[in-house]
Amino acid sequence: MPAFKTLDDLGDIAGKRVLVRVDLNVPMKDGKVTDTTRIERVAPTILELSDKGAKVILLAHFGRPKGTPAPEMSLAPIAGATEATLDRRVHFAADCIGDKAAAAVSAMAGGDILLLENTRFHAGEEKNDPDFVAALAANGDIYVNDAFSAAHRAHASTEGLAHRLPAFAGRTMQAELEALQKGLGDPARPVAAIVGGAKVSTKIDLLMNLVKKVDALVIGGGMANTFLAARGTNVGKSLCEHDLAATAKQIMVEAASAGCAIVLPVDGVVAREFKTGAESEVVDIDAIPSDAMVLDVGPKTVDAVTGWIERAATLVWNGPLGAFEIAPFDAATVAAAKFAAAQTEDGRLVSVAGGGDTVAALNHAGVADDFTYVSTAGGAFLEWMEGKPLPGVEVLTS
Numbered sequence: 001m002p003a004f005k006t007l008d009d010l011g012d013i014a015g016k017r018v019l020v021r022v023d024l025n026v027p028m029k030d031g032k033v034t035d036t037t038r039i040e041r042v043a044p045t046i047l048e049l050s051d052k053g054a055k056v057i058l059l060a061h062f063g064r065p066k067g068t069p070a071p072e073m074s075l076a077p078i079a080g081a082t083e084a085t086l087d088r089r090v091h092f093a094a095d096c097i098g099d100k101a102a103a104a105v106s107a108m109a110g111g112d113i114l115l116l117e118n119t120r121f122h123a124g125e126e127k128n129d130p131d132f133v134a135a136l137a138a139n140g141d142i143y144v145n146d147a148f149s150a151a152h153r154a155h156a157s158t159e160g161l162a163h164r165l166p167a168f169a170g171r172t173m174q175a176e177l178e179a180l181q182k183g184l185g186d187p188a189r190p191v192a193a194i195v196g197g198a199k200v201s202t203k204i205d206l207l208m209n210l211v212k213k214v215d216a217l218v219i220g221g222g223m224a225n226t227f228l229a230a231r232g233t234n235v236g237k238s239l240c241e242h243d244l245a246a247t248a249k250q251i252m253v254e255a256a257s258a259g260c261a262i263v264l265p266v267d268g269v270v271a272r273e274f275k276t277g278a279e280s281e282v283v284d285i286d287a288i289p290s291d292a293m294v295l296d297v298g299p300k301t302v303d304a305v306t307g308w309i310e311r312a313a314t315l316v317w318n319g320p321l322g323a324f325e326i327a328p329f330d331a332a333t334v335a336a337a338k339f340a341a342a343q344t345e346d347g348r349l350v351s352v353a354g355g356g357d358t359v360a361a362l363n364h365a366g367v368a369d370d371f372t373y374v375s376t377a378g379g380a381f382l383e384w385m386e387g388k389p390l391p392g393v394e395v396l397t398s
Contacts, residue, residue: 003397004168004169004174004177004393004396004397005167005168005169005396006168006169006170006171006174007045007048007049007144007168007169007170007171007174009168010052010142010168013049013052013053013054013142014052014053014054014110015053015054015055015110016054016055016141016142017054017055017057017105017108017139017140017141017142018049018054018055018056018057018140018141018142018143018144019057019059019136019137019139019140019142019143019144019161019165020042020045020046020049020056020057020058020059020144020145020146020170021059021060021143021144021145021146021147021150021157021158021161022042022045022046022058022059022060022146022147022170023038023041023042023060023146023147023148023149023150024038024039024042024058024060024062024075024078024082024115025038025060025061025062025063025149026038026039026078026081028077028078031077032077032081033077033078033081036081036084036085037376038149038376039078039081039082039085039086040085041172041376042146042147042170042172043085043086044171044172045144045146045170045171045172046058046086046113047086047088048171049144050088050111050112050113051111053110053111054110054111054142055105055108055109055110055111055112055114056111056112056113056114057105057108057114057116057139057140058082058090058113058114058115058116059096059116059119059136059157060075060078060115060116060118060119060147061118061119061120061125061150061157062074062075062078062118062120063118063120064120065118065120065121066120066123067120067121067122067123067124067125067126068121068123069118069121070121073118073120073121074117074118075092075115075116075117075118076092076094076117078115079091079092079115082113082115086113088113089112089113090113090114090115091104091108091112091113091114091115092104092114092115092117093105093114093115093116093117094117095116095117095121096116096117096118096119096121096122096136097122097132097135097136097138097139098135100117101116101117101139102138102139104116105139116139119136119155119156119157124156125155125156125157126153126155126156127156128154128155128156128159128160129156130160132156132160133156133160133161133163133164134164136156136157136160136161137161137164137165140161140165141165141166142165142166142168143161143162143164143165143166143167143168144167144168144169144170145158145162145167145168145169145170145173145392145396146169146170146171146172146173147172147173147392148172148173148176148177148375148377148380148392148393149376149377149378149379149380149381150380150392151173151377151380151390151391151392151393152379152380152383152384152388152390152391152392153391153392154391154392158391158392159391159392159395162392162395162396163395167395167396168396169396173393173396175373176373176375176377177393179352179372179373179375180352180373180375180384182314182350182352182372182373183314183316183350183352183373184213184214184316184384184385187313187314187350188313188314188350189215189313189314190215190216190311190312190313190314191213191214191215191216191312191313191314191315191316192214192215192216192217192218192308192309192311192312192314192315192316193210193214193216193217193218193315193316193317193318194218194220194305194315194316194317194318194319194321194336195207195210195217195218195219195220195223195318195319196219196220196221196223196224196318196319196320196321196322196333196357197221197222197223197318197319197320197355197357198221198222198223198239199222199223199226199239199241200223200226200227200241200244200247200248201241201244203223203318203319203382204247204251205386205387205388206318206382206385206386207219207251208251208254209385209386209387210260210316210385211251211254211255211258211260211262212254212258212260213387214260214316215259215260215261215312216260216261216263216308216312217255217260217261217262217263218263218305218308218321219262219263219264220265220297220305220319220320220321220322220332220333221319221320221321221322221323222238222239222240223241223319224264224265224294224297225238225239225240225294226240226241226242226244226245226248227248227251227252227262227264228264228265228285229242229245229248230244230245230246230248230249230252231252231264233285233286233288234286234288234290235288235293235294236270236288236289236290236291236292236293236294237290237291237292237293238288238292238293238294239293261308263304263305263308264285265285265294265297265298265301266284266285266298266300266301266304267282267283267284267285267297267298267299267300267301268282268283268285268288268294268295268296268297268298268301269281269282269294269295269296269297269298269322269328269329269331269332270282270283270288270289270292270293270294270295271292271293271295271329272291272292272293274293274295274323274326275326276326276327277327278326280295280328280329282298282299283298295322295323295326295329296321296322296323296324296328296329296330296331296332296333297321297322297332298332301321301332302321302331302332302335302336305321305332305336306335306336306339309336309339309340309343309349310339310343312349313348313349313350314349314350314351314352315340315343315349315350315351315352315353316352316353316385317340317351317352317353317354317358318353318354318355318358318381318382318385319355319357319358320333320357320358320361321333321336324357324360324361324364330361330364333361333364333365334361334364334365337361337362337365337367338365338366338367340367340371341365341367341370341371342370344370344371344372345370349372350372351371351372351373352371352372352373352374352375353371353373353374353375354374354375354376354377354378354381354382354385355375355378355381355382356378358374359374359375359376362374380392
C-alpha cells in the first residue's frame, strides 16, 4: 500500500480549521443514540486535534435523505451523544455549507469542536459536485478522513475534499489501513480466510479474489451448501443456490490453480426447523436427511478449521460458520472464534475480521476485543476484501 499522511505529519495546527470526516451513522431509537461504538472509534482523532488547539469541524452523513433536508435524519441528536462520549462540549450548526456553517465556524476558538449538519442534505454530496466540494472546503484549512467505512464512496466529503485541501488519515483510518495491510496487503504466511454467510451470490468477487491471495479458504454458512451441492452432495432442504453450481465449480478450479486449499464441511448440525431449541443432530456431510437442513458445521469440521487457524500466521474472517443467532447453531462459530482469539493473544496469529454479521458473531463469542483488528466498516471492508480500490483511501495515497 502506498504511503499516506497521518496526524503525525500535521505540524503546528493551533488555530487551524480542520475538517474531519467521521462516521456518525449510528443506530437511533426514539430520537436517541442506542450504540455509541462509532463515536468511540473516532474519539481519539477528535480529542487529539482539539488538544493541539485546532478548530475541529466534523463532517458526517446520517441515513439516506436523498439530497434534501429531512428532520428525522438531522445530526442534532448525535451532537449530544458525541458530547457525552467525548466528555467535551460539541457545538452544532444547522447546515454544512453556507451562512449557518460559516457563522458557526467563525465563532470557534482553538480547541473547539463543531458538528455540521448532515452532508447528504445536499445533492452535491453523493454526486461529488465540485461546487459543493468548494463550499465545504471554504470552512477548512486541512482535511482529515477518519471514516474508512465511507471510503468506498467517491463523495464530496470522502474524496472530493482531499483534492482541495491538504489531506491526512485520522487515527481510526490509520489503524484500519495498517490492519488491512497486515491482513491481505503484505501478510505473514500462511494466510487462512474464513468466509461464511447465507449466499454465494453476494460474495462471488470476494471468493474469486481470496483464492488468489490466501493459502486456505474455509467456506461456511449457507454458502457452503452451494459448494457441496456443486460437488454432488445432497444437501436436503438446506439453503442452497443450485443455480450457482457452475460458479462454485469455477471458484474451486481457480483455487486449485492458485494452490489455495478449499475447506468445506465434512459434517454438519441438521434440524427440521430453524428455531430456538429445535431438535438437532450431527451427521456426516454425505448423510444429510432429505427432510433436514444444515444449520451449522459439525465438530469434525471445527477441528479442521481450528487446525488451519493453528497453522496460519494470518487470519482474515468475514461471515459466520453457521446460523449463530440461534443456539445451538452458534457452537462452531463460537469455538473457532475463541480458538482464533487465543492464538492471537499468544502472539501466534494476526487476526483481522469485519462485516456486520462477523462483528455480531465475535461479540456473541465474547472475543471481539481479542482479535488483532475488527472492522466495523461493512461495505468498505467487503470491497477491500474483494480487491477493489477505495476512492477515499486512494486519494490519501496519491
